[in-house]
Amino acid sequence: MLPLLIACTFTLGSFHAVPIAFAEDPVGSKAAAKPSSPNVLIVLVDDLGWADLGRGIPGMPGVAEHRTPKIARFATQSLSCIRAYSAAPNCAPSRASLQTGRATPRHGVLTVGSPERGRAEDRALTPPASRTELLPEEITLAEQLKTAGYSSAHLGKWHLGSDPRTQGYDVNVGGNQSGHPKSYFSPYKNASLADGPEGEYLTTRLTDEAIGLLDRLEPPFLMHLAYYTVHAPLQAPKERIDDRKAAGAPHPTYAAMVEALDAEFGRLLEALDQRGLEGNTVVIFTSDNGGYGPVTNKEHLRGYKGTLDEGGVRVPLLVRWPGHIRPGVSAEPMHHVDLMPTLAELGGASAPAVALDGVSLASHWTNKATLEKRVMAWHFPCYLEGKSDRFTNWRTIPGGSLIEHGRWKLVHYFGQREDGTERLELYDIANDPEEDFDLSNKYPDKVSSLKHELITWRTTVGATAPMPKESE
Numbered sequence: 001m002l003p004l005l006i007a008c009t010f011t012l013g014s015f016h017a018v019p020i021a022f023a024e025d026p027v028g029s030k031a032a033a034k035p036s037s038p039n040v041l042i043v044l045v046d047d048l049g050w051a052d053l054g055r056g057i058p059g060m061p062g063v064a065e066h067r068t069p070k071i072a073r074f075a076t077q078s079l080s081c082i083r084a085y086s087a088a089p090n091c092a093p094s095r096a097s098l099q100t101g102r103a104t105p106r107h108g109v110l111t112v113g114s115p116e117r118g119r120a121e122d123r124a125l126t127p128p129a130s131r132t133e134l135l136p137e138e139i140t141l142a143e144q145l146k147t148a149g150y151s152s153a154h155l156g157k158w159h160l161g162s163d164p165r166t167q168g169y170d171v172n173v174g175g176n177q178s179g180h181p182k183s184y185f186s187p188y189k190n191a192s193l194a195d196g197p198e199g200e201y202l203t204t205r206l207t208d209e210a211i212g213l214l215d216r217l218e219p220p221f222l223m224h225l226a227y228y229t230v231h232a233p234l235q236a237p238k239e240r241i242d243d244r245k246a247a248g249a250p251h252p253t254y255a256a257m258v259e260a261l262d263a264e265f266g267r268l269l270e271a272l273d274q275r276g277l278e279g280n281t282v283v284i285f286t287s288d289n290g291g292y293g294p295v296t297n298k299e300h301l302r303g304y305k306g307t308l309d310e311g312g313v314r315v316p317l318l319v320r321w322p323g324h325i326r327p328g329v330s331a332e333p334m335h336h337v338d339l340m341p342t343l344a345e346l347g348g349a350s351a352p353a354v355a356l357d358g359v360s361l362a363s364h365w366t367n368k369a370t371l372e373k374r375v376m377a378w379h380f381p382c383y384l385e386g387k388s389d390r391f392t393n394w395r396t397i398p399g400g401s402l403i404e405h406g407r408w409k410l411v412h413y414f415g416q417r418e419d420g421t422e423r424l425e426l427y428d429i430a431n432d433p434e435e436d437f438d439l440s441n442k443y444p445d446k447v448s449s450l451k452h453e454l455i456t457w458r459t460t461v462g463a464t465a466p467m468p469k470e471s472e
Contacts, residue, residue, distance in 0.1 A: 027153070027171055027213075027216055027217050036348075038346060039219055039221050039277060039281040040220075040282050040343055041223045041225065041283045042223070042224045042226075043227070043283070044157075044227070045227050046157055046228055046230060046287070047287070047296075048258075048291060049291025049296035049305075050287075050300070050315055051297040052230075052291050053072075053258065053316065054066040054071075056072030056076075057071070057316070058076065058329050059080045063249075063250075065247050065248055066258045067255075069266075070262045070265055070269070071285070074265070074266075074283075074320065077320050078283075078318040078327055079318070079320070079329075079330055080317075080329045080330070082329060083330075083332060083333045083334065084316070084334045085335050085403075086287070086289045086313050086336050087335065087336050088380060089290060089305060089306050089308060089312035089380060090112050090289055090306055090384070091157075091159055091231075091288050091289060092109050092111065092132070092160060093109045093110055094336065095158075095226070096138075097336055099141055099160070099167070100138050100140060100340060101337045101341060101352070101356040101358045102138070102340075102354070102356060102357055103357040103379065103463075104378075105379050105458070105462050105463035106461050107131070107138050109130060109133075109134065110380070110381065111380070112159075115128065115130045115381065115382035115398075116382075117382070117384055118384070118394060119385075125397075125414055125469065126469055127383065128381055128465070128466060133162075134160045134161055136166065139168075141222060141224070142154070142164070142168035144351075145343065145344070145349055148349035149220065150220050150221060150222050150347060151170050151222070152168065152169045152223070153171035153223050155172075155174060155209055155210055155225045155226065156174055157178070157227070158176055158177070161177060162177055163175070163176065169224070170217075171217075173209045173213075174192050174228075175192055176190070176192045181228045183202075184201060184202045184235040185201060186198055201237060203229045203257075203264050204260075206227060206228075207264040211271040214271055222343075227264075230254065234253045234254055234295070236253050236256035236260055237256065240256035240259055241256045243256070244259065254292075279322050279323060282319065282320070282346060283319070284319050285317070285318040286315055286316060289306075290311045291304050292305055293386070293387075300433070301435075302435040302436070306396055307388065308396060308399055308401045310409075310433055310434075310435060312396075315336075321366075328368075330364070331406075333374065335358060338359055340358055341359060341360040342362050359371070359374065374405070375403070375453055375457065377453075377457045378401045379461070380396070381398040383396070383397060383398065384396050398413065398414045398415070400414075401454075402454040403429070404453065407430040408428060409426070410447065410450035414465055415468070424451065
């Protein structure tokens with residue numbers, strides 16, 4: 001599961017779909033806000049791989065048959081962060097960390113659903129328990145920015161509980177516990193989103209809702225638009241699919257979904273401009289994790305959603321704030337947990353009075369200040385069933401990883417290989433982003449030092465390791 005947009009049905013009264021008309025008072029109050037506080041629009045795309053957009057994104061590859069001219073134009077106006085990472089290789093834990101600025105062991109959402117997926121007889125380890133919802137005491141972006149006078153709205157996929165309004169959002173359109181839509185065409189069968197006209201496309205509908213809220217949210221506002229697209233089921237308007245088939249796209253329906261995303265994102269940006277909001281709105285476009293294995297572009301990174309490979313956790317991240325963030329390309333390592341401290345600083349809010357795992361990127365984004373060298377780590381002590389090039393019966397087995405200073409990456413899988421040795425892999429991702437060459441035998445001292453750092457990090461964040469079955 002880096003692009004962010006939000007759509008939801010809200011119940012500040014009742015809200016019915018198309019056409020959108022707002023007669024009520026604006027949502028929120030700017031009484032406590034600083035006049036210079038920027039609006040924040042996060043567009044979070046679901047399962048969009050790092051290289052799944054079309055060509056023309058500065059510093060990044062793409063797919064020639066994926067047409068994304070609106071996103072490409074936006075990217076030329078933005079800081080293209082080509083070494084950005086999600087906090088987990090699948091949806092719920094990644095989203096929980098983006099909202100809180102905290103590593104997955106701290107909030108306890110470790111995976112989607114059960115960590116004990118797949119056949120029990122194939123599992124050698126018993127994973128720790130995983131929460132399926134954010135605890136009420138966790139502080140979200142909406143709650144923290146509200147202390148600086150922000151109104152807020154969530155639209156689209158939430159996946160962290162029954163209603164994002166229980167976590168500080170003023171408005172909810174279409175967000176609940178569900179991890180994917182039952183259908184991308186109305187009727188949606190979504191209890192948090194009223195059906196539109198028969199055949200209405202969900203990505204279009206959420207954009208309509210977001211545009212309507214631009215006229216309703218009191219500035220400064222946080223809009224979290226978490227499109228359900230491009231998550232399975234793969235569905236798109238027939239005319240777009242036919243067009244992508246004719247263009248020779250390897251996966252025409254997926255290409256059509258990406259193209260529809262581009263069109264709707266472009267329409268939202270136009271609405272910002274028409275309302276005079278473009279100049280004082282920080283727009284962040286990202287994805288929640290790597291791409292869906294059967295259709296994502298695997299030419300440039302190893303792996304995909306559900307793996308600890310680069311293709312499972314590296315995500316697109318584009319950031320625009322005209323007059324404040326200079327367009328260009330940044331190869332500095334960044335992480336979704338950085339968004340909480342960054343947006344708190346930009347919005348004039350203090351950081352939450354809890355342990356955070358991110359750093360503020362504000363000075364780097366606005367002044368191109370060099371970030372201090374850092375260590376980023378992941379904890380995924382869970383099983384995911386499926387296929388992979390290294391595990392029998394599994395997409396991944398319980399493990400974790402650590403990246404030091406943007407170069408060295410250690411992957412540590414719990415348990416042992418068949419020969420009784422530890423499952424440790426070492427990659428120089430600065431020079432080998434495809435992770436083709438495991439250097440663990442060549443640099444044993446580096447493996448040892450990084451393993452020590454990973455264990456220290458696990459202790460700091462309270463990470464629990466899976467246990468061998470025989471020790472239960």
